[in-house]
Amino acid sequence: MSLSVCADCLSRLRVLNRPKTTYTVPIAATTFPRVSSFHSSSAAAKNNVLVKSKKGVKVIPPKHRGSQSAKMKKKVRERPKPPAIGERRAQRHRIVLSNTNALEVPGMEDWSKENMVDVQNAGHVLGLDGALLDKLRDCKAFKTTQNWSLFRRPATLIRSETIKIGQEMQDINRSQDTKTVRQLITGERASGKSILGLQAMCMAFMNDWLVLNVPEAQEFINNTSSYAPLKQEGTQPQSEQLYIQPHLTQALLTRALHSNEAVLKTLKFNHEFPKHLPLKQGTATLKDLVQLGANDHTFAWPVWQAFWREISEPGAKPRPPVLIVVDGVDHWMGPSKYRSAEYEIVHAHQLTLVRQFLGLFFSKPGESRPFANGGALLFSTTGSNSPAYPTFSLLINQLRARAQNLDASAPEFPLPAPYSKPDAHVLELMSGTGDVELIDLKSLSVAESKGYMEYFVRSGLLRAKITESSLAELRGLSGGGVVGELAKLGRRARL
Amino acid sequence: MSRSAVRALPSALSWTCRQCRLNSVQSAQARHATLPIVAQQNFSTTKSIRVDAQIRAAPEIDLSDANAVPARIIPSSPSYFTASPVFNDHVLLLQSLVKKHASLPTAPPNQTPRAVWLKLSQYRSSTGEKIAASKYSKVLDLLTRLNRIHPRVRPREVKQVLDRFRRPGSEEVQKAKPGKIDEYGRSIGLGRRKESTAKVYLVEGTGEVMVNGRSIVQMFPRVHDRESALWALKVTERMDKYNVFALVSGGGVTGQAESVTLALAKALLVHEPALKPALRRAGCVTSDMRRVERKKPGRLKARKKPAWVKR
Numbered sequence: 001m002s003l004s005v006c007a008d009c010l011s012r013l014r015v016l017n018r019p020k021t022t023y024t025v026p027i028a029a030t031t032f033p034r035v036s037s038f039h040s041s042s043a044a045a046k047n048n049v050l051v052k053s054k055k056g057v058k059v060i061p062p063k064h065r066g067s068q069s070a071k072m073k074k075k076v077r078e079r080p081k082p083p084a085i086g087e088r089r090a091q092r093h094r095i096v097l098s099n100t101n102a103l104e105v106p107g108m109e110d111w112s113k114e115n116m117v118d119v120q121n122a123g124h125v126l127g128l129d130g131a132l133l134d135k136l137r138d139c140k141a142f143k144t145t146q147n148w149s150l151f152r153r154p155a156t157l158i159r160s161e162t163i164k165i166g167q168e169m170q171d172i173n174r175s176q177d178t179k180t181v182r183q184l185i186t187g188e189r190a191s192g193k194s195i196l197g198l199q200a201m202c203m204a205f206m207n208d209w210l211v212l213n214v215p216e217a218q219e220f221i222n223n224t225s226s227y228a229p230l231k232q233e234g235t236q237p238q239s240e241q242l243y244i245q246p247h248l249t250q251a252l253l254t255r256a257l258h259s260n261e262a263v264l265k266t267l268k269f270n271h272e273f274p275k276h277l278p279l280k281q282g283t284a285t286l287k288d289l290v291q292l293g294a295n296d297h298t299f300a301w302p303v304w305q306a307f308w309r310e311i312s313e314p315g316a317k318p319r320p321p322v323l324i325v326v327d328g329v330d331h332w333m334g335p336s337k338y339r340s341a342e343y344e345i346v347h348a349h350q351l352t353l354v355r356q357f358l359g360l361f362f363s364k365p366g367e368s369r370p371f372a373n374g375g376a377l378l379f380s381t382t383g384s385n386s387p388a389y390p391t392f393s394l395l396i397n398q399l400r401a402r403a404q405n406l407d408a409s410a411p412e413f414p415l416p417a418p419y420s421k422p423d424a425h426v427l428e429l430m431s432g433t434g435d436v437e438l439i440d441l442k443s444l445s446v447a448e449s450k451g452y453m454e455y456f457v458r459s460g461l462l463r464a465k466i467t468e469s470s471l472a473e474l475r476g477l478s479g480g481g482v483v484g485e486l487a488k489l490g491r492r493a494r495l
Numbered sequence: 496m497s498r499s500a501v502r503a504l505p506s507a508l509s510w511t512c513r514q515c516r517l518n519s520v521q522s523a524q525a526r527h528a529t530l531p532i533v534a535q536q537n538f539s540t541t542k543s544i545r546v547d548a549q550i551r552a553a554p555e556i557d558l559s560d561a562n563a564v565p566a567r568i569i570p571s572s573p574s575y576f577t578a579s580p581v582f583n584d585h586v587l588l589l590q591s592l593v594k595k596h597a598s599l600p601t602a603p604p605n606q607t608p609r610a611v612w613l614k615l616s617q618y619r620s621s622t623g624e625k626i627a628a629s630k631y632s633k634v635l636d637l638l639t640r641l642n643r644i645h646p647r648v649r650p651r652e653v654k655q656v657l658d659r660f661r662r663p664g665s666e667e668v669q670k671a672k673p674g675k676i677d678e679y680g681r682s683i684g685l686g687r688r689k690e691s692t693a694k695v696y697l698v699e700g701t702g703e704v705m706v707n708g709r710s711i712v713q714m715f716p717r718v719h720d721r722e723s724a725l726w727a728l729k730v731t732e733r734m735d736k737y738n739v740f741a742l743v744s745g746g747g748v749t750g751q752a753e754s755v756t757l758a759l760a761k762a763l764l765v766h767e768p769a770l771k772p773a774l775r776r777a778g779c780v781t782s783d784m785r786r787v788e789r790k791k792p793g794r795l796k797a798r799k800k801p802a803w804v805k806r
Contacts, residue, residue, distance in 0.1 A: 479712030
């Protein structure tokens with residue numbers, strides 16, 4: 001047991017009791033505890049003013065019922081509202097054709113019928129006028145990846161391939177005998193394949209052609225739209241079941257209707273149409289026919305058939321030339337995502353619209369001409385979303401070899417790899433590649449890329465001077481002037 | 496109870512509060528101050544120095560006689576009393592030389608003679624002094640400055656001093672084999688970065704670039720990687736003067752792009768050796784030797800420790 005008092009304090013006890021006459025150190029008097037050390041609160045409260053003043057105040061007794069704990073106010077969490085249904089998709093597909101922050105390019109010419117194939121314009125950027133824009137919008141020619149939203153107003157770079165296609169279209173306009181041009185556009189990613197299709201559509205609209213556009217070939221095969229087996233007609237049994245796609249046909253007819261309304265209004269029937277279509281036999285125009293299919297998907301397929309017959313089979317009344325543009329055609333060169341009733345995979349070529357378009361493009365030499373008054377078929381492959389279909393790449397390689405004047409019997413001519421299983425449907429197309437011309441889109445030439453980058457500078461997007469060395473640098477970084485990559489460099493902010 | 500009586504209590508029982516302890520210290524100090532010095536002397540066990548010290552002043556300096564014994568003997572080296580006198584002498588010597596010949600013309604970087612100085616360990620063993628690396632780097636700076644004096648006007652004393660600091664056998668130090676342009680006009684450069692290795696064939700041309708047989712856009716989708724791969728051509732504004740054919744393997748995209756940078760710069764130096772300073776300033780000449788740090792046992796990665804868990 002230890003002492004309850006400190007030893008020194010204990011020793012001073014006697015000192016305190018001494019008479020004050022003797023000299024001592026008067027420290028201990030203050031240190032000596034007057035109250036017991038373990039009980040200090042009452043002593044502290046004794047003289048406390050605060051405690052005294054509380055005496056008069058009525059003390060509220062604690063609530064025994066109800067919770068004693070401090071109540072936390074429930075926090076209302078602010079949840080951001082998700083965008084409305086369809087809003088996200090609309091955002092994704094929205095086509096913005098103008099940027100009010102970009103500078104207006106002074107002295108930019110418009111692209112018109114007069115200067116359509118002017119060689120002087122090669123490497124220049126020409127504007128698109130309003131009427132043309134409406135038609136292009138209606139046939140879904142614009143895509144979100146094409147940088148339209150960067151500039152003040154829509155304009156497009158005229159490159160040598162554009163002029164070449166324009167000249168061919170002019171030849172079709174002028175020539176007496178009907179002629180059909182078939183062009184397959186390939187090229188690496190962002191090399192301007194879709195834009196070339198759009199430019200062809202522009203030129204077709206300028207010349208009052210009939211334009212049919214398939215902006216996404218992928219839609220036809222990826223099982224996102226309705227399909228139905230086609231009723232077998234005639235006596236000879238077909239080798240495989242065909243399928244129609246009513247909603248896609250309706251969409252195709254809608255695009256055709258809105259973008260070609262003026263042309264279709266003037267066209268009367270050459271042939272009799274099926275009785276069950278609710279149209280007046282004498283006064284109906286092709287516009288009425290297409291309108292019928294565009295309004296109701298149940299009529300879409302028979303209407304399409306009648307429409308196809310009208311534009312392809314020659315008759316008493318003249319027909320305008322037709323342009324068909326398909327983007328991303330390599331999706332059509334393999335099995336689709338659709339299944340048959342036996343749950344077997346449906347090949348893309350079993351879908352009637354795909355079969356029709358491809359049959360037209362890869363037509364065999366002996367077959368009759370596809371359009372009543374000629375036209376052009378422009379099919380382009382995709383660079384970024386390309387499925388691996390080796391038989392189709394073989395087909396393109398064969399076309400490329402033929403473009404280099406390589407004979408089919410030459411040892412270097414590309415053939416299917418031994419022991420591989422080439423797609424029989426696609427192999428069948430190879431016999432009809434005689435009229436197909438391959439446009440292998442490469443990078444822009446120096447003059448074209450200079451014109452393009454100067455357009456960026458004049459629009460205020462690129463704050464640099466386009467000199468020979470800076471242009472060389474831009475071209476080098478963009479893989480030798482791949483147009484989409486040049487645009488990427490042109491719009492990049494340099495901080 | 497007297498204090499002594501209380502102190503006599505066993506230590507297990509008695510204790511002292513803080514106030515009392517403070518008081519005892521204060522009172523002790525007060526007592527000490529009042530005691531006379533004489534009394535203090537009684538406690539000291541050692542002899543007082545003050546009593547026996549016999550300090551005499553130095554004789555007056557005789558300024559009239561030059562040959563008289565100096566006031567004190569001065570060492571010949573001013574750094575005699577420093578920790579590393581030889582080193583300090585060297586620094587002073589080199590500083591004086593730099594100051595003396597500061598006005599002499601210097602040679603451009605590509606014409607300065609190649610110099611290999613003594614290594615730190617060699618210098619330490621030659622002087623017998625422990626010299627810090629940072630101190631020796633100052634010597635190296637001075638040597639490099641002296642070496643930059645144009646060889647035509649370089650004074651003899653500078654040459655002698657520089658030779659003293661040259662690494663023995665440095666004349667035979669391997670020089671990089673000069674690259675050659677082959678019969679097709681190609682030069683070859685090798686570059687490494689991280690895990691990837693690049694071999695670049697550079698030929699005069701129009702600015703076409705192929706990496707592993709593909710376009711550079713397909714090989715490096717990111718603009719940044721493309722820019723870093725062609726950086727050597729970009730900074731020297733020779734993008735449209737050469738064609739590049741690169742073969743890259745190993746590593747990731749960034750590593751591959753940066754290994755092409757190095758290989759391309761080396762191949763370009765074969766064509767145009769005078770570009771070396773420009774490329775060095777652009778950071779294309781020095782190889783980055785860093786590699787991934789190894790993983791250690793007991794750690795999740797090289798450095799990352801596992802999360803602390805109670806029990």
